[in-house]
Amino acid sequence: GAVVSQHPSWVICKSGTSVKIECRSLDFQATTMFWYRQFPKQSLMLMATSNEGSKATYEQGVEKDKFLINHASLTLSTLTVTSAHPEDSSFYICSAWRLADNNEQFFGPGTRLTVL
Amino acid sequence: DAKTTQPTSMDCAEGRAANLPCNHSTISGNEYVYWYRQIHSQGPQYIIHGLKNNETNEMASLIITEDRKSSTLILPHATLRDTAVYYCIVRVNTDKLIFGTGTRLQVFP
Numbered sequence: 001g002a003v004v005s006q007h008p009s010w011v012i013c014k015s016g017t018s019v020k021i022e023c024r025s026l027d028f029q030a031t032t033m034f035w036y037r038q039f040p041k042q043s044l045m046l047m048a049t050s051n052e053g054s055k056a057t058y059e060q061g062v063e064k065d066k067f068l069i070n071h072a073s074l075t076l077s078t079l080t081v082t083s084a085h086p087e088d089s090s091f092y093i094c095s096a097w098r099l100a101d102n103n104e105q106f107f108g109p110g111t112r113l114t115v116l
Numbered sequence: 117d118a119k120t121t122q123p124t125s126m127d128c129a130e131g132r133a134a135n136l137p138c139n140h141s142t143i144s145g146n147e148y149v150y151w152y153r154q155i156h157s158q159g160p161q162y163i164i165h166g167l168k169n170n171e172t173n174e175m176a177s178l179i180i181t182e183d184r185k186s187s188t189l190i191l192p193h194a195t196l197r198d199t200a201v202y203y204c205i206v207r208v209n210t211d212k213l214i215f216g217t218g219t220r221l222q223v224f225p
Contacts, residue, residue, distance in 0.1 A: 034212055044154075104165070108159050
């Protein structure tokens with residue numbers, strides 16, 4: 001089946017620094033990718049929709065200047081958490097919608113971010 | 117807001133069928149019913165989806181009522197590895213997935 005990878009799987013950073021998380025579709029091209037955030041014992045919250053070659057669409061309440069998304073190719077989207085603070089500590093998950101299969105989204109394994 | 121209602125938690129004995137209900141009374145004619153599950157600290161895993169007809173694959177069966185206002189995910193022979201949070205989601209074919217709170221299924225020996 002289709003595979004989506006994320007890198008890194010976990011990261012610890014100091015408050016005020018920026019962290020980049022990569023999401024790759026390994027065996028298919030993804031015109032659209034999605035970024036979610038999940039706090040402990042809560043459901044996944046959609047942050048933004050990432051479209052290859054165009055600007056991301058952010059959900060209401062998500063700061064686009066803080067969570068920078070770049071979808072430069074059909075297999076890679078990146079999420080940069082800028083000037084991270086402890087409240088940004090969370091589990092970040094991406095998903096990719098395969099071009100040839102509009103009925104299914106494939107999820108990455110997630111990235112655990114801890115901001116000290 | 118999520119368009120589905122699911123019980124918060126359920127238990128199931130190993131080897132028995134797990135039947136997970138979902139209400140989606142406001143579903144539109146062009147919206148599909150999707151089921152995903154999330155095992156602790158992992159990304160969600162696709163299980164099954166359907167529009168009108170019942171569906172079956174190697175993981176589960178999806179039963180959708182005739183009026184499409186509710187559905188049931190059936191895991192025919194639950195194992196301990198099926199312990200997870202199960203999410204029922206309705207969406208238009210090409211739209212984004214919005215997760216509700218899901219059902220926490222605990223399979224016990």
